Amino acid sequence: MDCPYCGYHDSKVIDSRNVNEGIRRRRQCLSCSSRFTTYERLQPTNLFVIKKDERREEFNQHKLLTGIRKACEKRPLPSDTVDRLADDIEAELYHLGKAEIPSAVIGDMVMARLKSLDYIAYIRFASVYREFTDITALKQEVDTLLSADAEAPQPAGQLPLLPDNRLKKLAKNRRKSRQ
Numbered sequence: 001m002d003c004p005y006c007g008y009h010d011s012k013v014i015d016s017r018n019v020n021e022g023i024r025r026r027r028q029c030l031s032c033s034s035r036f037t038t039y040e041r042l043q044p045t046n047l048f049v050i051k052k053d054e055r056r057e058e059f060n061q062h063k064l065l066t067g068i069r070k071a072c073e074k075r076p077l078p079s080d081t082v083d084r085l086a087d088d089i090e091a092e093l094y095h096l097g098k099a100e101i102p103s104a105v106i107g108d109m110v111m112a113r114l115k116s117l118d119y120i121a122y123i124r125f126a127s128v129y130r131e132f133t134d135i136t137a138l139k140q141e142v143d144t145l146l147s148a149d150a151e152a153p154q155p156a157g158q159l160p161l162l163p164d165n166r167l168k169k170l171a172k173n174r175r176k177s178r179q
């Protein structure tokens, strides 16, 4: 840092100490010998979300949590599950080490986790996030879930969407209609 008195570009550190998660340095100008103080602090990395309309918005953990909570409202999920899910996603986002992340990436992360957790919450989240414009698109998504659920073992801990016998019947009908 340039000397505030004479503008000279170099100084020596005559004292340094840790203060409030930063470092305070007492410096002396190598030209005019004036003394001044600088502080060095770690700048937390800001994460920005690129929205669909290309606007950038600082990542907001609270907003993420609110969205997931809304989708999971009144679902029989353990209370800390939702918080942990949001924490996981946040950690993963920072782990990517990028300064900007498209909102679609975050949405997909939430959907992938909700899908393995609870189909109702998943569909609720997807209907907001993917902005299903008509009931057909929504029905297609539900159909896909139902057939995947009936034909493959359920993910561990998944809450059943329909009673077992209904699911089997649905899968049977779908298989028939495909033949």
Ligand SMILES: [Zn+2]
Pocket: 003, 004, 005, 006, 007, 008, 029, 030, 031, 032, 033, 034
């Ligand atoms: Zn100076």
